[in-house]
Amino acid sequence: MPELPEVEINKQYFDLTSLNKEVTDVLVRDDRILELEAEEFKELIIGNKFKSTIRHGKYFFVELDSFYMLLHFGMSGDLKYFEKMDDEPKYSKIIFHFKNGYYLSYISIRLFGSVEIVKDVNDFIKKKKLGPDAFKMTKDEFLQATKRRNGMMKNLLLNQEFIAGVGNVYSDEILFRSSVSPKRKITDLNEKEIDMIFKQIKEVLKFGINKRGDWTSYPEDSLIPHRKNNNNCPSCGERLSIMEASGRRGFYCSKCQI
DNA sequence: AGCGATGTTCGCCG
DNA sequence: TCGGCGAACATCGC
Numbered sequence: 001m002p003e004l005p006e007v008e009i010n011k012q013y014f015d016l017t018s019l020n021k022e023v024t025d026v027l028v029r030d031d032r033i034l035e036l037e038a039e040e041f042k043e044l045i046i047g048n049k050f051k052s053t054i055r056h057g058k059y060f061f062v063e064l065d066s067f068y069m070l071l072h073f074g075m076s077g078d079l080k081y082f083e084k085m086d087d088e089p090k091y092s093k094i095i096f097h098f099k100n101g102y103y104l105s106y107i108s109i110r111l112f113g114s115v116e117i118v119k120d121v122n123d124f125i126k127k128k129k130l131g132p133d134a135f136k137m138t139k140d141e142f143l144q145a146t147k148r149r150n151g152m153m154k155n156l157l158l159n160q161e162f163i164a165g166v167g168n169v170y171s172d173e174i175l176f177r178s179s180v181s182p183k184r185k186i187t188d189l190n191e192k193e194i195d196m197i198f199k200q201i202k203e204v205l206k207f208g209i210n211k212r213g214d215w216t217s218y219p220e221d222s223l224i225p226h227r228k229n230n231n232n233c234p235s236c237g238e239r240l241s242i243m244e245a246s247g248r249r250g251f252y253c254s255k256c257q258i
Numbered sequence: 259a260g261c262g263a264t265g266t267t268c269g270c271c272g
Numbered sequence: 273t274c275g276g277c278g279a280a281c282a283t284c285g286c
Contacts, residue, residue: 032282076282076283076284091283091284108282109282109283109284110281110282110283110284111281111282111283112281112282112283149274149275150274150275151274151275151276152275152276155275155276244277245276246276246277247276247277247278247279
């Protein structure tokens with residue numbers, strides 16, 4: 001549940017289910033996900049309300065009275081709003097109980113990601129050195145960044161200090177639709193290609209949100225459904241190639257992506 | 259049984 | 273200073 005579109009879906013889900021309801025209890029099922037003591041966390045949240053939310057890249061901030069609760073979903077985080085304790089989802093780590101009787105669970109299978117308290121969103125973004133949110137990034141910011149950076153294009157897309165929100169899967173799709181190889185050096189890209197990549201960042205992420213993060217319903221001509229060993233390019237039929245960038249496996253077509 | 263998985267971080271090296 | 277690499281974190285599923 002992790003790249004920008006999935007986090008955005010979680011934000012919409014959170015806003016719809018969990019805003020402006022008094023939290024009457026907090027159940028900590030596994031405190032390893034918490035960046036602070038469970039007791040301290042409970043004290044801050046219980047009796048409070050979630051007032052609003054902000055998403056920056058893959059980071060999700062929930063506003064409370066004088067601070068923010070930050071949720072990062074890691075590789076396997078999710079949210080679930082439910083009515084009866086019998087329906088508590090598997091791998092729940094933190095559960096908020098609302099005055100109306102419902103619960104909201106922060107789910108995480110692999111325990112990557114975290115739940116923490118931050119004073120100020122902008123300070124946090126600055127401290128983490130996060131780049132602009134992928135949706136808010138302007139073309140000018142993108143151009144500037146490509147000029148002062150080197151290395152492989154895929155690494156740049158995965159670098160949250162450059163652009164916040166793009167992860168491994170969507171970076172593959174963005175480069176596929178741009179006909180640019182993930183291994184291309186940033187300095188070698190021409191203006192047209194940079195324009196195309198910028199455009200595809202927005203379109204691919206927007207498409208992901210419209211699909212509500214459901215990769216099984218992608219059209220056949222997308223790369224995402226084919227990101228598997230021994231699969232072929234949906235465009236030319238060539239066997240897909242695999243490369244590594246930032247420790248992640250990238251899939252691409254060596255024929256269609258230059 | 260072993261390996262890879264939507265992420266981040268840190269130390270090391272050139 | 274930057275870019276790249278490998279490992280570490282924890283756990284599930286193929």
